Amino acid sequence: MKLSDIGEFGLIERFAPLFKHLIPEGLEGIGDDCAIIPINAEESLVITTDLLVEDVHFLKEHILPRELGWKSLAVSLSDIASMGATPVGSFLSIALPENIPVAWTDEFFNGYHDLSSKESTPLLGGDTTKSPDKIVVNVTVVGKILNKYIKRRSGAKPGDLIAVTGYLGDSAAGLKLILLDMAKEGVSSALARSHHMPVPHIKEGKWLSSLAEVHAMMDVSDGISSDLDHIMKASNCHAEVWLEKLPVSDHLTKVSLENGWDIYSLATGGGEDYVLLLTIDKNMEQEIKNEFFKLFGKELYIIGEVKEGLPCVDWMLNDEKVDLCKGFNHFG
Numbered sequence: 001m002k003l004s005d006i007g008e009f010g011l012i013e014r015f016a017p018l019f020k021h022l023i024p025e026g027l028e029g030i031g032d033d034c035a036i037i038p039i040n041a042e043e044s045l046v047i048t049t050d051l052l053v054e055d056v057h058f059l060k061e062h063i064l065p066r067e068l069g070w071k072s073l074a075v076s077l078s079d080i081a082s083m084g085a086t087p088v089g090s091f092l093s094i095a096l097p098e099n100i101p102v103a104w105t106d107e108f109f110n111g112y113h114d115l116s117s118k119e120s121t122p123l124l125g126g127d128t129t130k131s132p133d134k135i136v137v138n139v140t141v142v143g144k145i146l147n148k149y150i151k152r153r154s155g156a157k158p159g160d161l162i163a164v165t166g167y168l169g170d171s172a173a174g175l176k177l178i179l180l181d182m183a184k185e186g187v188s189s190a191l192a193r194s195h196h197m198p199v200p201h202i203k204e205g206k207w208l209s210s211l212a213e214v215h216a217m218m219d220v221s222d223g224i225s226s227d228l229d230h231i232m233k234a235s236n237c238h239a240e241v242w243l244e245k246l247p248v249s250d251h252l253t254k255v256s257l258e259n260g261w262d263i264y265s266l267a268t269g270g271g272e273d274y275v276l277l278l279t280i281d282k283n284m285e286q287e288i289k290n291e292f293f294k295l296f297g298k299e300l301y302i303i304g305e306v307k308e309g310l311p312c313v314d315w316m317l318n319d320e321k322v323d324l325c326k327g328f329n330h331f332g
């Protein structure tokens with residue numbers, strides 16, 4: 001049996017149980033966007049870590065070092081946002097080939113600094129080392145949150161509505177355009193920017209976490225087809241998603257029509273949008289949507305409903321069930 005036979009989640013399922021008995025009461029480990037370590041009865045630290053490997057997560061010739069620096073921090077900050085927490089600081093470990101120009105590393109750190117200052121998240125430590133060939137970046141972010149506000153994947157309840165805080169599919173379309181060398185200007189370069197410089201929804205996450213009517217939350221990193229599956233498994237509920245309600249940008253619609261791409265596959269399976277995916281109490285839909293719009297000047301998009309039943313997702317298009325391919329799976 002090879003790693004590709006079991007995939008990323010099969011691998012996690014093999015080793016995670018080994019460590020379960022070592023986790024003391026009150027601590028929460030593998031299984032959510034962040035681990036949770038209580039500081040006292042009121043507050044907890046949340047911690048997440050993400051790895052970016054050259055030729056797996058990025059192609060050096062297609063991404064500017066400044067963009068890569070930004071993105072390396074953004075993907076971890078997005079996990080902090082998904083718990084509803086406030087970032088405290090980051091740790092960066094980076095392995096670099098020795099022939100890399102110093103100008104490249106300067107620009108990488110400029111990009112990392114751009115987002116650090118935007119989100120008031122200082123770099124607190126890390127490690128640097130030589131790599132034989134490829135660039136490897138690992139970022140850990142620590143956040144802080146009041147215990148009563150922590151949102152988990154396991155909180156969804158039958159009857160909840162499913163919502164997202166932004167467009168889906170732009171990042172995946174951006175990547176396609178980058179790989180086709182078509183991301184030079186206008187709409188195409190804007191989509192490429194969504195892929196290279198995602199903006200984590202930290203303020204949105206903090207506000208949503210303060211609402212008791214928000215039940216479950218995570219960020220969209222692998223595509224909602226995979227990510228929503230995680231919420232349903234953790235919450236032991238069933239989801240119905242209405243494809244015609246998915247928020248897709250005019251940019252995505254335009255390039256998909258021009259190139260004959262399936263918008264729904266990009267919006268559900270593409271991943272790396274780093275918006276928040278959440279479930280809310282149906283009775284509070286209008287209040288939450290109105291307040292969200294007032295605070296953030298954009299819509300909270302309702303895309304489906306949580307139901308009782310098997311922990312998986314039904315994809316509906318104008319009330320008819322349709323088949324969709326799955327989200328991104330490392331080693332798969």
Ligand SMILES: [Mg+2]
Pocket residue numbers: 033078079082218219220221
């Ligand atoms: Mg995540």
